Amino acid sequence: MVERARSVVFGEVVEQYDAARPGYPAQLITDVLAYAAPGPVLEVGAGTGKATAGFAARGVDLTCVEPDPRMAAVLTTKCPGVRVQIGKFEDYVPDQAFGLLYSAQAWHWVDEERRWDLAHAALAPGGAVAVFWNIYVVADPDLLAALAAVDERHGVSTSSLHRPAPPMGHAEHPLAGDARFTDLDERRYLGTSRYEAGRYLDLVRSISAYRMLAPGTRDALLADMAALLGDDVEMAFATDLGLARRAQ
Numbered sequence: 219m220v221e222r223a224r225s226v227v228f229g230e231v232v233e234q235y236d237a238a239r240p241g242y243p244a245q246l247i248t249d250v251l252a253y254a255a256p257g258p259v260l261e262v263g264a265g266t267g268k269a270t271a272g273f274a275a276r277g278v279d280l281t282c283v284e285p286d287p288r289m290a291a292v293l294t295t296k297c298p299g300v301r302v303q304i305g306k307f308e309d310y311v312p313d314q315a316f317g318l319l320y321s322a323q324a325w326h327w328v329d330e331e332r333r334w335d336l337a338h339a340a341l342a343p344g345g346a347v348a349v350f351w352n353i354y355v356v357a358d359p360d361l362l363a364a365l366a367a368v369d370e371r372h373g374v375s376t377s378s379l380h381r382p383a384p385p386m387g388h389a390e391h392p393l394a395g396d397a398r399f400t401d402l403d404e405r406r407y408l409g410t411s412r413y414e415a416g417r418y419l420d421l422v423r424s425i426s427a428y429r430m431l432a433p434g435t436r437d438a439l440l441a442d443m444a445a446l447l448g449d450d451v452e453m454a455f456a457t458d459l460g461l462a463r464r465a466q
C-alpha cells in the first residue's frame with residue numbers, strides 16, 4: 219500500500235476542516251497589508267480559504283496556490299473572485315512579480331530546502347513575505363493535561379494541540395542572516411473562543427497528526443476525548459506572524 223502524504227490529508231475531512239478551524243485576526247490582515255508593498259498578492263496553501271476570505275474582502279488582487287482539489291473546490295465557492303492554481307508551490311511558475319506572498323498554517327508543508335528561494339523568486343524587489351500560524355490551547359490546565367494523556371495513550375507524539383504555546387520568539391527568525399531579505403519582524407495576536415465539544419472533536423479530526431492514525435485508533439482516541447469534554451471548551455488562541463521584505 220502506498221503511504222499517503224501527510225501534507226495533503228486535510229481534504230479527507232474538508233467540511234469538518236472548514237467548520238472547525240478558526241480564522242485569523244482582522245488586525246493581522248490589516249498589519250500584513252500595511253507592511254506589504256503595493257501589487258498583486260500570492261497565497262501559498264490556501265486550503266478552504268480561511269485566510270483568503272479576509273484578504274479578498276480587502277479588495278486585493280489575489281492568486282492562490284493549493285494542491286488538494288477538494289480544498290480548492292470549497293475555496294473557489296467561498297472566494298469566487300480569486301485565481302486558484304491547483305498544485306504544490308514547488309511546481310508553481312509565477313507569471314507576475316508579487317508585492318506580497320503570505321501563507322497561513324501551510325508554509326511548513328513546503329520543501330524547507332527550497333521555500334525561501336521560491337518566495338524570493340515570486341516577489342518583486344521590496345515585496346513582503348508573511349507567514350502565520352494559529353496555536354490553539356485549551357485554557358483549563360487540568361483538561362489540557364488530561365487531553366495530552368489521551369494523545370500519549372494512543373501513540374500521538376507529533377500533535378502540538380495539547381502542548382502549551384511556546385513563548386513568542388522562542389526560535390530565531392528563519393530568515394535571520396539571509397541577506398536577500400530585510401526588515402524582519404515577528405508579532406503575536408491573542409484571543410479566546412468557546413468551542414462546542416463537537417466542534418472541538420472536528421478540530422482534532424482536521425489535524426494531520428490525528429489523520430495519520432488508523433481509523434479504529436482515531437475513533438477510540440476521539441471517544442476518550444469526548445468523555446473528558448463537557449458541553450464546550452474555553453480555548454486560548456495565539457496567532458504568530460513572521461514578516462520579511464525582499465531586499466531591492
Ligand SMILES: C[S@@+](CC[C@H](N)C(=O)[O-])C[C@H]1O[C@@H](n2cnc3c(N)ncnc32)[C@H](O)[C@@H]1O
Nearest residue numbers: 225263264265268286306307322323324327328
Ligand atoms: C493546515 S492547511 C492550511 C489551509 C489554510 N491556509 C488555512 O489557514 O486554513 C495546509 C494546506 O497546505 C496545503 N499544502 C500542502 N503541501 C503544500 C505545498 N507543497 N504547496 C502548497 N500548499 C500545500 C494543503 O493542501 C492544505 O490545504
